[in-house]
Amino acid sequence: MSQRQSERTVPVKMSDVARAAGVSLMTVSNAFQQPRKVRAETRERIFAAAAELGYIPNLIAGNLASGRSRVIAAVVPSLRNSNFARMIQGLTDHLEQRGYELLLAVADTPERQLAAVTTFLGRRVDGLLLTGTEHSPEVHSLLEAARIPVVETWNLDGPFIDMVVGFSNYEAARALTELMISRGYRHIGFAGFEPRDLRFRERQRAFQDALSAAGLRNDLLFFGSESLGFSGGRVALDHLLGREPDLQAMVCVTDIFAVGALFECMRRGWPVPERFALAGYGDYEIAAEVPPGLTTVRTRGYAIGGVAAKLLVEKAETGFVAEATHNVGYERLCRNSFFPLVGLWPALAREGDARCSRAGNSIVL
Amino acid sequence: MSQRQSERTVPVKMSDVARAAGVSLMTVSNAFQQPRKVRAETRERIFAAAAELGYIPNLIAGNLASGRSRVIAAVVPSLRNSNFARMIQGLTDHLEQRGYELLLAVADTPERQLAAVTTFLGRRVDGLLLTGTEHSPEVHSLLEAARIPVVETWNLDGPFIDMVVGFSNYEAARALTELMISRGYRHIGFAGFEPRDLRFRERQRAFQDALSAAGLRNDLLFFGSESLGFSGGRVALDHLLGREPDLQAMVCVTDIFAVGALFECMRRGWPVPERFALAGYGDYEIAAEVPPGLTTVRTRGYAIGGVAAKLLVEKAETGFVAEATHNVGYERLCRNSFFPLVGLWPALAREGDARCSRAGNSIVL
């Protein structure tokens, strides 16, 4: 048991540094906060004393005195979802750069979200990032009262509490479905999540609108839990084939389902896209790698986190941002999981279509 | 621009609640901290006033006064790695239960780790979780001086700063390699990460030791960057086949490489495991789903996070824990990516081997 003794040593305080440097407490504070207000020589003496003593400023005390915490909080429903992991990465990268820190809560129910938001407010965070744009009335009124900078994410459909960074899930899903229809598929199913979240409902609605606009049947829907993971694709395929044996293709609410369905096709010995076609959503890392390449929507999680960080810090520091709404957009990445666009590459390249570029094994639309 | 006005409303303070309830400030404090010290009737009046005013206790002030933050901090190198995501999930789940919060830093360089640890200490966190057991001398001396509870994770090889939760990477990788050897493979390669991290070096050493103990060639090594993702498996396969055309199998430092190699085999039309065999590490979700199923080591990230939370909170509150070292163990999950064990199922079941159980499409050893 090599456990360390726990008699906490008393941390060095600013007053200790002041004494050691032979100056007053507030000159030390100034040396750290507004270095140019302190004569270079004095400053050096203070820094030397601080280093010597191993002084680490007590940020808690500083927060209380200044009323600013330099902490931004975020609530995400899950870290298993790599979109959110990317967003957090974008957030931390940008916050770190600006000297802020991240208080993170993983909360997948309204109750846990409310609890997280409450303690975050108690910690007087300088700003808050929320996943999605649907929150309980309690969360709304809490944030309404607190009036700290808030960014909602991953959607653009209001009303918003304060600011928003996202893109239109409806447009993205509709464009992808239309692309699939344009390739000639007629019996197309949808593998979705139980429509708890607005973002998921919008993808479903976009799918159905696109099919009905093309005069196609749009009721081949499957809804599974997010926790199914890859296996959701298999279950969806089984279910929809049971209802429509001529099913040709499936649009999935997430790459995870799409890849799961792809695996199921492999097991059945069904070539993709010849025997069955698939489209995903999210451009998870695996989408580019799994043969024959998954056509999907690339969303910009990292950018969402980065822009959110920028907005939150800016508003925390100046009380104002020029634009409270940011559309980070999306892209369709065309690979070979449905009727190959590959044949189009030379033609597209010749046309020099600005909206189209090759990136690795994909066409970007 | 529906941006909200940013004139921060002055938050309700404890003294406001006291006035509204007609009691003193400290009776309010007691009502929240030690409810039983306050008469039920008074308590109700205070809670009613607090709810009425929308009072949210200022935790910053509370921290400063009490010297305890109820915040635990964690440093992970990445969230893209689902092992770490799982650990964070285990950590937050347990911390939430005990009324603690998580301050998270994603830091993949010694500099960023040092910066993160420094500000965490500045925030006077009650405990700190570190990923891995190798840290810069600066981090060591900082934590040595601070004497707060620290848990290092994912390994059991000391020396440690304070406490550790993990398992033996060496044993896990060695056992897996030996299993592969026992199935008759002779030309086996290793697809690893650049050996920056001790955990990775140990897996490599275990691989090499197992081969040389079996009298086999153990120098077919590839080292790629973690950032290669799935594509690392393809690159490794190309590289090692270039050096040894008779290569039969590859042990990978991560499931991601193994699955990438599996995809490459598909592209080449090589049946797995008949033409080529693979073993992974980590039991990522995809390992169970990708045909024909990836044999791998299951690590217990969620448990690591949970046990770490327990230790940190316990030590923060009592200054002591019974065991400073926790081995959460590992399991080998045998699927069909190398010479099937499936044939063994009936035999194993008959023997009633306690170490062996079926779980889904896998044998657990």
Next chain:
DNA sequence: CTGAAAGCGCTTACAG
């Protein structure tokens, strides 16, 4: 069961 007082370790105008 309730309350007056000191103090946690900083920052922030404001003087000198």
Next chain:
DNA sequence: CTGAAAGCGCTTACAG
């Protein structure tokens, strides 16, 4: 360029 003083919003012994 440097410093004395008040205050941030709580908690914590300690009296009454």
